[in-house]
Amino acid sequence: MNARPESYRWVPQFDHVTPSDASTLAAGFRAAGVAGGIKADGSMDVAILVADAPETVSAARFTRSAVLAAPVQVTKERAKLDTLRAVVANSGNANAATGNRGLDEAARMQGAASMVAGVPVEGVAVASTGVIGVQLDGNKVVQALVGARAELRPDGVADFTAAISTTDAFPKTVGFDVELTGGTVRITAQAKGAGMIRPGFATMLCFVQTDAKLSAETADLLLGVCVKRSFDRISVDGQLSTNDTAILMASGASGVEVAPESEDELRFGEALDAALRTLALDMVADGEGATRIGRVVVNGADLAEAEHVAREVANSPLVKTALFGQDPNWGRIAQAVGAALPGRHPLAFGIDIEGVAVARGGQGISFDEHALIEAVGGDQVEYAITLPVPDGALPAEAEVFFSDFGYEYVRINAEYTT
Amino acid sequence: MNARPESYRWVPQFDHVTPSDASTLAAGFRAAGVAGGIKADGSMDVAILVADAPETVSAARFTRSAVLAAPVQVTKERAKLDTLRAVVANSGNANAATGNRGLDEAARMQGAASMVAGVPVEGVAVASTGVIGVQLDGNKVVQALVGARAELRPDGVADFTAAISTTDAFPKTVGFDVELTGGTVRITAQAKGAGMIRPGFATMLCFVQTDAKLSAETADLLLGVCVKRSFDRISVDGQLSTNDTAILMASGASGVEVAPESEDELRFGEALDAALRTLALDMVADGEGATRIGRVVVNGADLAEAEHVAREVANSPLVKTALFGQDPNWGRIAQAVGAALPGRHPLAFGIDIEGVAVARGGQGISFDEHALIEAVGGDQVEYAITLPVPDGALPAEAEVFFSDFGYEYVRINAEYTT
Structure with a gap:
């Protein structure tokens, strides 16, 4: 898809959450993006985000890959993740x-950003995205940062987002006003996605700002929960990146506090969830060559099994090509379910596609095929799988969002260069 | 690939194993294939294989999917797997x-084949391949079997193979003469492959005949070992089928015995291994839309990890599209290795592509990129990965063969119909 769909059916709406201008950051933040000469085409590739208030708190999540990119290592080892004040990022080179x-080179980026932002080195997170295995010229980043200092501004979102993007077809930003009991706060966020997105944490960068006042513990808790329901639940090509990074920063500039275990925490969490799910779905929608988004939701089994089955279905190239081909071939889903649970025959699974029951008790049932072919031609398609619940277990539910596989996926990935 | 390559670099050659006419079965067997009207295009779709000697022994292996096709269930539950005398198979419908x-319907096939072959019902294995979730018309198979009785003959391999094929681009058969101390024996084998081939057991049918005299225990042992080194080691699209079946039958018609733990057992095993690896590589070569075969071999780590890493690399769509694009992008391999071992940073991996060292100690090293691009343009490409060996463990080795992902894969699978 070359643009965000009008709406995502899987992002809940709340009365207390209102879309607002995504091009201006939440109060207390400034951002910039500049061209540093890392991308061969001369487009923007160095981004910086600064929180002005010393009392800003933060939380972060990273890829679980055994091959951690240098910026991830540097951020995890040399930054204080609960008091980040700045992010420096580049695209065009993953530094992995x-x-x-x-x-x-990652440490040099961190040092230069520290000076430009006027914050301690340990307050700077570093992120990179691009080709793996090529040395990054940190001098280019440093020089670009010097120029970026004058560009830092509250409405620098467009440049910042452009500078963290690679093969992204459209910018991924959100802005929400969130009504809390003490007043209105803002949440803004920017992401890059596209290639190498997998369940198990998307290959992605995501930076979230809020002017709400949070404790570091609350920020960490909410980011963790929301990442699990968003970036941890998407698949473009079943891959896990070396560079995944998600960072939430809270400036407190609104003066409105989100107290732990309060109604406001719930409301703020719902808004953060909507923001991150929107960006995660943006990544799927912008999956390389994607034309449709699928959601597989598994009910039953235990949680580990439900998750595993959902991921196997979402990662199956046969299911992905069927989604591309507008083909309601539920046999491929049955096959992926069976493959996910070796040795577990007989399995009384059920399958519904777009609300149409196509299999029950482990076998196909009759349905209106023509109507179903129509239904799976939309841009957002839902697959529901039921599994038996083990004795004594509570029924689990697990979802994964995935893109289809089409010719464009092959073209992009066969021609993407070393 | 639309035909078998001249040779496979990964199938060892032995002085005591000589290719022989694959179109005639090993002594003691007859086969036939006929058109039963299951495939819409009217081509052959019902196959039968009969061993004439009552003393024939056998061994079998099946898919581990939790969604077992009916023929697999019937064969596992109602046949004696060590004394099979006949196989009945259909294509065009998986009966899953x-x-x-x-x-x-599967039981009806079994019963009809029992009459046609003149063997007890429990001596008949049933196999199906094709679309999942559509009821099979067993009457068609039964009627076809009646006609097939008169067609059974030692040189019925071509018809038999045609009748078990689906999207296969070329027939997959082998014939070997094997010199043992007591004389020469034959091994013949037929397979179907193509779509839905994964490591963890290929989605495939494979039937092997020999006129050697084996005990049922020896047949089971050798089939198990050779399946693990062949069909268990291939990936087209990371999928596991509902219908995988491999059956070895030994007629003893040559009078030449293969005694347990003898030199002859080793020699016979080497020949069986070459036969099954050839057919497994045929399946990869005939993977949907495949243009190249890759082999990833992981050395180091422990066996479970080495296998897991090899499978993750072989199943990675990014690695597969790079193979298609003749792109020596080792960063995608590094990424797949890292994703396979979450939380294991730092990981001092090494990567060689076609013998060219491209990464050592977890990072890229300089190499002749132009030469490497030439090298990865062949029809069989080798990727070697080294991992650190845990303290006290023996270094492991694991290999997986895989096909590339190209436009044809998408076309075949997006347009393959429900």
Whole structure:
């Protein structure tokens, strides 16, 4: 898809959450994006985000890959993740599998951003995205940062987002006004996605700002929960990246507090959830060559099994090509379910596609095929799978969002260069 | 690939194993294939294989999917797997996720084949391949079998193979003469492959005949070992089928015995291994839309990890599209290795592509990129990955063969119909 759909059916709406201008950051933040010469085409590739208030708190989540990119290592090891005040990011080079020199370059980025932002080094997170295994020229980033200092501004979202993007077809930003008991706060967020998105944490960068006043513990709790329901639930090509990073920063500039275990925490959490799910679905919609989004939701079994089945179905190239081909071939779903649970025959699974029951008790049932072919031609398609619940277990539910596989996926990935 | 390559670099050659006419079965077997009207295009779709000697022994392996097709259930539950005398198979319909009616139809096939072959019902294995979730018309199979009786003959391999094929682009058969101390024996085998091939057991049918005299225990042992080194080691699209079946039958017609733990057992095993690896590589070569075969071999780690890493690399759509694009992008391999071992940073992996070292100690090293691009343009490409060996563990080795992902894969699977 070359643009965000008008809406996502899987993002809940709340009366207390209102879309607002996404091009201006929540109060207390400034951002910029500049061209540093890392991308060959000369487009923007160095981004910086700064929180002005010293009392800003933060939380972060990273990829679980065993091959951690240098910026992820540097951020995890040399930054204080609960008091981040700045983010420096580049696109065009992942600075991954680059050894000690890569670590040095990431540290140099961190140091330069510290000076530009006027915050301590340990308050700077570093992120990179792009080709793996090529040394990053940190001098280019440093020089670009010097120029970016004058560009930092509250409405720098468009440049910032452009500078963290790679093959993204459209910018991924959200802005929400959230009504809390003490007043209205804002949430703004920017992401990049597209290639190499998998369940298990998307290959993605996502930066979230709010002017609400949160404790670091609350920020960490809410980010963790919302990441699990968003970036951890998407699949473009079943891959896990070396560079995944999600960072939430709260400036407190609104003066409105979100107290732990309060009604406001719930309301703020719902808004953060909507923001992150929107951006996660943006990543799926912008999956390389994607034309449709599917959601598989598994009910029954236990949680681990339900998740595993959902991921296997979402990652199945046969299911993905069927989604692309507008083909309600439920046999491919049955096959993926069976493959996910080796040795568990007989399995009394059920399958519904767009609300149409196509299989019950482990076998196909009759349905209106023509109507179903119509139904799976939309841009958002729902697959529901039921599994038996083990004795004594509570029924689990697990969802994964996925893009289809089409010719464009092959073209982009076969021609993407070393 | 539309034909078998001249040779496979990964199938070892032995002085005591000589290719021989694959179109005639090993002594003691007859086969036939006929058109039963299951495939819409009227081509052959019902196959039968008969061993004439009552003393024939056998062994079998099946898919581990939790969604077992009816023929697999019937064969596992109602046949004696060590004394099979006949196989009946159909293509065009998998008879999977078809419930009790599907079981009845598979049992009907078994019964009819028993009469046609003149062997007890429990001596008949049933196999099906094709679309999942559609009821099979067993009457068609029964009627076709009546006609097939007169067609059974030692050189019926071509018809038999045609009748078990679906999207296969070329027939997959082998014939070997094997010199043992007591004389020469033959091994013949037929397979169907193509779609839905995964490591963890290929979605495939494979039937092997030999005129050697084996005990049932030896047949089971050798089939198990050779399946693990062949069909269990291939990936087209990471999928596991509902219908996978591999059956070895030994007629003893040559009078040459293969004694347990003898030199002859080793020699016979080497020949069986070459036969099954050839057919497994045929399946990869004939993977939907495949243009190249890759082999990933992981050295180091422990066996479970080495296997897991090999499968993740082989199943990665990014690696598969890079193979299609003749792109020596080792970063995608590094990424797949990292994703396979979450939380295991730092990981001092090494990568060689076609013998060219491209990464050592977890980072890229310089290499002749132009030469490597040439090297990855062949029809068989080798990727070697090294991982650190845990303290006290023996270094493991695991291999997986995989096909590339190209436009044809998408076309075939998006347009393959319900």
